[in-house]
Amino acid sequence: MDDYVVVRNDEEQYSIWPAGDPLPAGWHAEGVRGPRQECLDHIDRVWTDMRPAGSRGA
């Protein structure tokens, strides 16, 4: 199975992207790469506040 990378946008929303494919604009690789489930598990741990950064307010 092909690898994925964990990606994040400026709203601090997470997602996954096929490793090796060019990242769409506005998304940054978060540094984790691995099988899909591994990436998703990682996201489960790190994405604690799921509100978009822009609407988190004070």
Next chain:
Amino acid sequence: MTLTPTKRALLEQRLRGRSTRTIPALPQDAPPPLSFAQERFWFLEQLAPGNTAAVIPIVLRLLGDLDADRLAAAISAVVARHEPLRSRFVDGGDGRPRLRIDEAAPVPLPLLPLEALEAHLAEPFDLAAGGLLRPALIEVAQDDHLLAIAVHHIVTDGWSMDLFASEVAAHYRGGTPPELPVRYRDYAAWQRANTGFAASVAFWRDGLAGVEPLDLPTDHPRPARQTFTGAEHSFPLGLRDELSALSRDHGVTLHMTLLAAFQAVLGRLSGQTEFAVGSPVAGRQPPELERLIGMFVNTVAVRAPLSGDPTFAELLGRVKEGCLDAYAHQDLPFEQLVQELNLPRDVRRSPIFQALFALQNYDEYDGRDWGGLTLGHWPAPVSATRFELELYVKEAPGELWATVVYNTDLFSHDTAVRFAGHFRRFLAEVAADPQRRLSDVDLLEPDERAVVLPAPEPVELPETTVPALIEARMAAQPDAVALTFAGRHMTYGELDEHSARLAARIPRGALVAVSMDRSFELVVALLAVLRAGAAYVPLDPEYPAERLAFMREDCAALDLDAALAGGGSPLEGPEPGDIAYVIYTSGSTGRPKGVPNTHRGLLNRLDWMQRRFRIGPGDAVLQKTPAGFDVSVWEFFWPLMTGARLVLAEPGGHRDAEYLRDLIRAEQVTTLHFVPSMLAVFLATEDVAACTSLRTIVCSGEALPADLARRCVATLPAELHNLYGPTEAAIDVSAWRCDGDALAGRARVPIGAAVQNVALYVLDERLRPAPVGVPGQLYIAGVQLATGYLGRPALTAEKFRPDPYGPPGSRMYATGDAARRLPDGTIDFLGRLDTQVKLRGLRIELGEIETAIRARPGVEDAAVVVRDERLVAYVVGSDDDVRPALKRSLPDYMVPAAFVRLDALPLTPNGKLDRRALPAPTVTRSAAVAFAEPATDAERLVAGIWQELLGVEKVGADDDFFDLGGHSLVATQVVARLRKAGGGVSVLDVFQYKTVRELARLLSEPDRGPRRLLHELTRPVPPEQRLASIVAVPYGGGSAVVYQPLADALPAGWSLHAVAIPGQDIGVREEALPFDELAARLTAEVLERVEGPLVVYGHCGVGSSVAVELARRLEAAGRTVEAVYIGAVFPFARPTGRFSGLLAKLAGREALLSNRVYENWLRSMGVEMAEFDRDEADLIIRNMREHTRLAEEYFTGLFAEHRAVLKAPIVSVVGSQDTQTEFYRERYREWHFLTGTTALVVLDEAGHFFLKYRAGELSHIVTEVHGTDERLRDPDGGWEVAARSSTVEHADGPDGPDGPDGPEPSLGRFMAVAAGQLVSIVGSALTEFAIPLWIYLQTGSLVRFAVFAVLGLVPGMLVAPFAGAVVDRFDRRKVMLGGDLAAGASQAALLALALTGTLRVSHVYGLLVVLSVALTFQRLAFSSAVPQLVPKRYLGHANGMVQLSFGAGQFLVPLVAAGLMATVGLRGVLVLDVVSYVVAVGVTLAVRFPRTLAWARRETFWQEVVGGWRYALGAGSLRPVLVFFAVLNLFMTPLFLLLSPLVLSFADLGAVARVSMAGGLGAVAGGLLMSFWGGPRRHRVRGMLLVVLGLALSSALPGLRPSELLVAAGALGMSLGLTLANGVYTTIVQVKVPQRFHGRVFAVNTVIAFSTIPIGYAVVAPLGSRLLDPLLAPHGALAGSLGALIGTGPGRGTALLFLLLAAVMVAQVLVSLRLPSLARFDERVPDAAPDDLIGAQERQRRKEQAHG
């Protein structure tokens, strides 16, 4: 180049110097065989003759100075050389083909115009006729010609045509090709002898295992059979050098490279990796075949080795290997292969492969010397294809040309062009980089990219929110109605106030769980949450507690009450980015997930909706979707945002189509939503077309079938829009308007284009846009995207992915739905990609159910699939409690309907679940009810019976009979089966105890005690809400359930208790109770159980008597009865006088009538008798008759008492078309004998049994009419209070009699008048019978005899319609007197002439006409006056007496007449007659007629006839029966007439009298027999025909010998047969014609008799006899032959006429028995619709006309 093993073997063979001849020559005298391929083509041709797919079109363009003769000679020479071109293929007579080879002959070469080219090439061949190569020459210019050759594939192939061209060229230039080494017939014989295919068969069997049919996305629905119409698209491929280099580098041929690319592109477009592509091989391995013309080509299947996403270079390697293997086994003819593999045949597709590829590297340009001509290019037109898609690549000098041939029934030209583009682009990409993976190759041209990745439609959204917009609305129109619910309203102002008050207490930003049924409170709460800036979580109270508990915990929402307790904060309202709502959706991991949607998304969605549909204060939007589904979100807030009215359906009402229909009409709803499956239910509901207020119908939730959309558009005046959207985006993201034109030719309705500010993508697995038409996954991006899954980061990250096509940093949601882009950019929804499914609009994650099942302890594995719109679970392991366990944790709609236990789940080779291998479940019950195994014997018994009768595979203890499709018809069968099994329940019980468990409990109760009589059919009404109760008594034979429709229609606050009269309820064998006991028990029950205001209703005789007695007893017991309603009957009684009573009894023949007579009557009245089995029907009818007798006795007794005994008013309710309640305007007042106040309500167009079809109107009548003195009337005109009458005040009936002027009707009056009339009428009949006899005796002329018979009959017939009109208009008594006087006078004149001895035949003409006419007036006036004379309660009996008298007259008259003629002669007869008229006139003068209503026709006779014809010719289908009778009459009537002359030819008048009596006996016997028998039960027309056959055979008897006995026997048989035939015909009309049309149909019969009897009498009889008599004169032509048998002399010609006409009638019957229109009449023509249904439809029609 690698040699194939075969070739290598051949090479080795040659090198070893052995014989180079592989193929031996067939002996010249041996019959030439066909090759396998030829045989297959021949069979294909037999299957589809004229199929042009096998015609090869060739066009050679010849430039230069052409010599046509030389060319023709050259062609002929080549045809002479090659036997196949001279072959024909004929049927050998055994279904197998034979080959015929014609002698060589010149081949014609016609010169055709250019326009004829295409037709010439497309014209099919006749294989048997030969000439299978058809050349033509076309002159384009003087030096530019086309040689157009159409040739059948059975004699040639591509290689051959190449050879053909070069040989023609050789001959043309004068050369001679070398001798041929072998002939095609040698090859065919060798091929057939060579059976060494076994290894090849094994190779192919192995190699093609698991190949799937290629399933390309098609533009049109696939036809049910494979079709062959084709077209082509040619395009330059270019890339010759690049592809040559590529092939060289990878050690493959150009053919392999192109084939690999073709397969790769097909794989991309179909998404498949397991298909094959056909590729032709030359099929000429033995080298001596290389110079032959013939069908050698074979096709091999090359498997597409695409799995694992290889690089193109890898693919080339795989294709090379596959091709070489295939070539090595190419000796097996394809047609043999198909047979050997024995594949399951799919007639929609070609076997094994559906796409074909060929590289045509033989070339007409190379090395051809055409002797001065040069070759040009001219494409051959293509009009047929043998496959779905064919790709031909031609190696032209320096160029590669490609042609796509496609099946035009599957693909459009645009698709072929796009395919060409994909293929070319694919080749260009892989030529540039063969190391790219197939999935990496981009197929899209730039213009297609713009179609598949459209930019979202940008619409500027205001910086506001939906609640803010609603607040503005509430402030702007505070007095407008915002909400309507159950008839109550809430204004915008009130909504503002209530919601603001709540909102002020809800903390901003909170999640608030709202769990309420639909109500004002629900809307107020939801709006309050939004206004507070909080988000609501709808929790459907109908969900199982476990699931609700999970949701509450998962989202940690505050309950509304808790939120409110939180105290207040100033109202700020939400920001656009805030969450508006969180809705839960099914989850694949086994638990539902909450989806938060933002205000911005919601606003965009509602803003789009308002732009698109534009509603405003004039609109009403129906809210019926439960709040837990996101459709409800727009239903709630869009109308409030726009000032429209929100109409809330009652909780549960969204499932009840009839309720919805009524609500839509009542509230004038303009806009509503349907899940398609509910839309289908709705459209199937009666009267939905009346929902004319609807403007917009929005569908979403599941795929919308196109035919459903078409039906919707055709049925309703509203626009229909198909929307699509998952919960993960705010409600809907796309829409498509369904209008008629756009729907045409579609199987599915597209989901359309994206809404504003939203983008939809169809992407492949690598997230690249799929080409147009190619399925991919649907993704959603844009402003409506939800924020993710509440508290589920991993799941959110998995489903909400970076959007590579949107603004930086944006996300797109992977829907998991398969879709494809249509050429216009809209999207076609194809279904779910994963295991998530939609059932009845509900999204279900199958995995969630599977997880729940696997969680059970005994379960090892589970799979859940959708089959036939139901969930089916396959369970490995053992656990009996799966269903109840699932029911606790899953919502009902997710609990599978069926559970199938398996030892193991079937898997595909890849290890995936093989869904196709799962067995069909054996269950079909609804998923809505959990299955509980029937536990007791009784439960198993009931469940077993339901299972069988309802066709359900499995029935659970808690299943509801009606949910499983049960209805009253099946209910009676259930009852019957249960009774056979020893269980006594009634139909009523089945209605009341709806589940197996409840019904079984009833069975198990050994003694239920005395059954109660009262059954409450309405839902119990709490005492404080009760307005009144109705106690309803059914008609004779009726079960209490006949009142269910009325009960359902009653307004709130009313209850209905129906009476189950013992012995009238199916399934309970109870003896009829004595009337008094029934009344006493019923009274006691009512007093005990029915409280409050009380209304009694009784229908028809039995119902009315019981109702009246119940009311009397209740009043006697001190209970107030508000009113007694009596339906469809007036009081009726039996005459009690000694003589009249006896006569009435005799006339009634009651004891003689069979139950079938009643059954027919009931059926004719629209009672569904078919549902009863025979015993059942007999029982019911017996009890009905008994009850009716008791009812009559009851009323008879009451009349004798003569006193008003009821305080309650009696209201008569009658149908305007009910013949049982004629004279209703007068008769309703008869109830005054019981009460001081009475009224009449007339139901327009209703018949006798209007309880079912007019229940709605009846509910208004019985609840309203007695409460007021007003003359109420239905606004639609369905009913009105036609009259009211009180013994205190004056009656106000408009047409009622003007008080008691004139004498009262009485039995005495009637009997006196009747006696006088009957005596005189019988007397006249004597005269009419005697006169012709007298004339015959006087003159011996049959012609005169016949003429007088006609004169006695026909003038009366002709004048009857006019007489009827006169009678209807004038005083009956005066008409009767006039008739009496005229008839008497004519007789007196005859008498005078006879007495003076001056009576001449000529006198009689005029007098007989006068008599006939006068008699008609007299008879009609008398019949019409009967109701006037007799008290109408005795009317039934009185009519019976009159009929009896007429019948007796008919029986006696011929006997008496002939007897009198023999004794007292004509004078005596006339004396008697004149005396009878003196008596009749005297009585009529003496008796004053009451001024009561007489009988009058509803329509004039001619209106009846015209209506009857229209009916008989139209829907009635009676035409064949009528025609039969018309023809029969012609032959039959003369025989009846000729009986007397026949007798007189050999006997005296006494014999005539006896024979006549025998005829009369036959008629009486026939009448009695019909009474006993009642006619056949099933094959009525066949029965009638057999009766007529008996009649016909009897008709032969009189002709056999001059014997009085034989003639009498014949007369008896004829009359008997005729009476029976008429009787059976009457039952046919009763059963097949609705009651209201009976009069018309019988009128048509009268007309047929009118027109045929005179012809029979006056033409057939005398003419026949005159023609035949000479034949049988002593020396006549037949005297020796037939005369020896039947005698000769006077009258024997008449006898022969009997024989002949009898034979004709027998023939007519025999022919008719063969005619399907007659013999199968009973099966073909359905029973008449219930009379009241016809009436209800007529009402509906009128209403629509009035409104439309």
